[in-house]
Amino acid sequence: MNTPKYTINSIVSIQDQNSNRIIQLGQLVNEKEKHGLLDINQNTPQQSSNSNETSPKNELNTKLTLIAQCSKKHEKDDLDMEHLIKFQQLLQNSQQSADAEYLYLKEDIKKSKEREKLNEVNVHDEFNPSVNNNFFEQFRFRYFFEFFCYHFIYFVLLGPLAIPLINLRGKALSRNMQFSGISGFSIQQFVIYLLNITAFAVFYTKKCDVVTFQVEMINIIAIMITRCVVLACKYATYDRKKMQYLRDNILSNEVRNSELFFAGWTSQTPIIIHRSVLQCQKAFNIDPSLFYIQFMVTPEQKTDARLKEHQDILKQVRDNDQFCQRIPPPVVRPKKEKQEKIYFGYEILKDLIDTYQLKHRKFRKFLIISAVVFSLMRSLIPFIFHISSKPTDPYMHAHEYFIGVVSTFQVFNMYLFFCLQAVLGYFDTTRKLFMQRQLSFMIAPRKLKNLDMEKILPTIDIFNSYTIKGWTLIRKVCMEYGKAYSLRVQGLFTFLGIWIIGSIIILVLDAFKIVTTFERIFLVQLYVDTIVSLFLVFALIVAGAQINDVFNLQESILNANKTIISDLGLIINGFLNEKYHSENFIYTKALEKLLEQQQESPEQKIQSLLQHYDFHINELIYDKNHNPFTLFGLKVTFVMLQSAAVAFGSVAATVLSQLTKKH
Template sequence: MNNKCITQVKTCLGDNGNINSTDRNERHRQAYSKVLQLKSFNLIQSETRLETPAKDLDEAELPLREHFYRDTIKRSETFLKVAQEEMGRYQTEWHWKFFFEFLFYHIMFYNLFGPFMVVFFWKWPGMPLMINMRFLKHHPQFYFQLLLWLGSLAGGYWYLFDDKNIITLTEVVFTQFALLIRAVVIAAKYATLSQERIKLYKQQVLSEEIFTFDLMMWDWRLQTPKVLFLEQLRFLKRRELDPDFYKIDFLCQPHLKTVKELVQVDVGFYSEWLEQQEESQVAPIIDNTYNCFFIFGYLINSYQKKHTPGGFSRYVVVQSLILSLTPCFLRLQYFYEADVGAIDITRIVINILTTFQGFFGSFVFLQIGLYDLQRKFFLLDQCCYMLNIKEQKYSSGKKLLPTINFNNPITFQAWSMLRGMAFDYGRTYDFRIQGFYSLIFIGWIFLFLFGIGVLLDFIQIDYFQITLLSEMLIILTGFIGYYLWHGARLNEYYETFDILLEDVRNMYVDMLRRKEQYFILNLDITNAIHKKFVILLKNETNSIETITQYINLIIEEIDDAIRQLNYDKRHNPFKIYGIRITLNFLQSLVVAVFTFVGYAVQQRMQSTDTACLQN
């Protein structure tokens, strides 16, 4: 396979990064050559696996996938250009310039002028951008955004000219806040696009095909074939890893049902990418070696089937309804006493719908972040299963794939890629989600300090405002706390993998140290795990020199996997504001928050007692 697009990629590390990655790939190529040499001794063949005759595969069920372009889909030249750009991008981008620019546009639309803003921006940045953002076009997205503006109009502008106080200033601020965080979510999307894509948005009206292609969170939420391929390719390019080694070998054959599902995995753009690599055919399985593009896609699809993304949405709907309906419930008595007409009722309904849509669109984004972390746990647990010989049960689900074939040194490199992929998967989307959580965390700090001020009686607000403040604070605390706890759990996996790799390494070190007893004297082996792998080796050769060379090669690959794991542990842990989140850190944070709240409550009670004594 031609890997020119991988080895010649520039990274933020500069030329040194390229040299190091090239050396690493060359070292693995040399290791692969040694493996081929060892195959001449019949050390690495199908016989080194545990045979499972009942699960033998019918080769007719696993045909090669012929490369083809989808002629039935008429793709425009612009779409092909965009798709080509996506396959070429690999670095995670975040442009603050674009974030604030598009945040400004959406605030102008949602909170101020609505579709009339095109009067001010028809020349700069231009009508194409207004249409592409669906600020002016016959499209469902336009009418959805128009409803948000009407809610802002009915709840905000009308307040200035209404003496009946049907909608209070507190409700107006509440609705505007919901629209603001909705605008932040959308602006975050444009902040992750490339400069070329933003330029394209401003220069020409894009087709519905490209508009759908750029619905990032929809694709990510459903894990479409496009996402399954592009995110894996970007990871390989970011790490400058050779796709030739992105193939894995198992100790025994997977279940036939598993293999059939694996073969049916759809990895979008894989065929187009192979065309660039001068490859015309691809099979998910070749000579009992499994293509990790399809392995990873199979694991993702398995999780999506069992844990549908709609499960979290029910909670988001309930939370959004609570926040949008609470102001009306608290003021029911006023509505009974006031002369409320049809126009007033319409204003109230529109304001409720606007607040609901604003919060729902934002909370769904927060929910996706939690769903992503739970999917990472599932993927990482499957990587643990593949490395664990002992019978082990992990919390996210049962074992779907067999243990990897430790007797094939190249398999450790493929497993290390899968492990890194599980941590890194969806970097572009994580940037958006973590950025939004960071902003929400700032909002939470403001609400928390504001609440402390209310407790200490420094700030005077009424019961209506206290209730809304408390609801918002409780919901945001739940989201942020759950997210940070998941992040701390994610960082714990580095220690888990380190232990598993050390266990496997120690097994081969023990075999090397006792090679004479195991392979010459044929002494009884008390360790059941050692016995299994010793028998596999003894069935092929009794040459101590060959076995020593072979085991040393395996140990080198394990050491390399440990080095990559330690590198990721130091440079790519889960962080917020540059702080590595751990369980100990969260415990300290919770203690600090409760201490602060306890002090405020104590001071408020003392001041209340003092006031009672004075009276």
């Protein structure tokens, strides 16, 4: 008698009343295997009887696994009765309907597709930290001028006719710059070009009595140049590999939004924070097993719960991001008997970022509203001026109304984008300042009187060399964090500085009557632009100078901690041999930490700690001198701010004096 072939469908004959159900389960097996959601090598129910996972969904997966195993055994002609009995028992005990099972399948497939979509964006291109090995961000003027020319040719000269020329430098370049293709941004860019070229054609072919070259047309020209600068700054931070990929491959919308438009950056989503921290870790070649810290005292329950939540979020992010490596355990494990906890650097950074975002949510909203209001007011200056002169018919002719509307629209659109970049760049800088100050709190055993702000996290174990190393790595990541965005903002502010210098020269020429052909409305616009631009630049300089000043603060704190450790070396024998008791909490805690080290004597541990502090202080001094916050390519300091304030104050006083004499 021949051995029957037990395929999935032939198993139906075992229990006819469940035949339809088994066929549906067989279909589920096929779907699960298709999407890689079923591991047929996992344990069967009897093999995993100790497992506590008895949810309906786990029961379904177990059942499907058994079916797949039966099918696989049938292919090898070794399907035995034991597996059939297991299958019968599972089928009889199952209380789940086919509808519920298909809902589980739909949920799993949806998550699988989301992971595939996310990884399709990040795994197979040079914009992925695991593929691209160049992690240091820098502003490349070669790419800046190249892409400035591309945008200038498109917006000012040729429009869509420039696409074939641009594609000579890369077959996908015009598509990635969104000069070609069908998308909202590409249509917007074409409309902007069309409005600009039409306004110029109308101005030079029609007689204009109200619209002048100095006002409306200069506005349009200035806006086009500004647009070219802003867009070119996006590409100036790319390295050679990224640029080559940009030329040869069409980017997906997700990559384009995240890389070119920084989608999610201002809101600091968990995936953005994780990838930015990963980028910084690889930039400094940081071993993740050293990226841990311990606190000197047990954190408050709400603080510990907050950090635990960040840890859970990190796990979720990494589960959905295939290019991320496994997080290695710390080099030194905490002692379970003392219930000590150790925290990953990501949790610390995310907690500081989330705290700042939450506390300054209203401030961020105020900055955005201010940018919108100023952009609207600035765009309406010519219209308000004309309507005050001729209330009934400010522009007189239809074609002049068209030019006026185009000028107003362009000014509002570009000023809004530029101002949002500037104010959010300032917000980004103040966040970095907040994080650096909080890191200063974390190494200070005593309250810092010169920083009037709330301390978010406890002081770290300053007598643990591994924790001090972890703090140093977190500090370095904090300074490098968001470098690509920061470089683009610095590029914009550099352009803003050049704009300010040019505006001041024109205003001085007018004030001293060296040139008298400037129109009044043109000068009014220039005064408004100069005042607002100076305010933005000085605000960023102040924040940058404060960031660089934190280096000095952290250096002094580390030296103070080193002094405490040196003092311990003087009194350690009294503590150990004569049983002295200190009323100083820091000394008592330090002695407790030193005595925990069984491998070394307290004296050896003190000497080792002093050597480690010397190393970290030298590293901090190096970063202070070579990796400070810069603007216009210069290290920002309060001395620089004072000199700039005196210079601009002198110019402003001179101009005001001349204007007073004139009127």
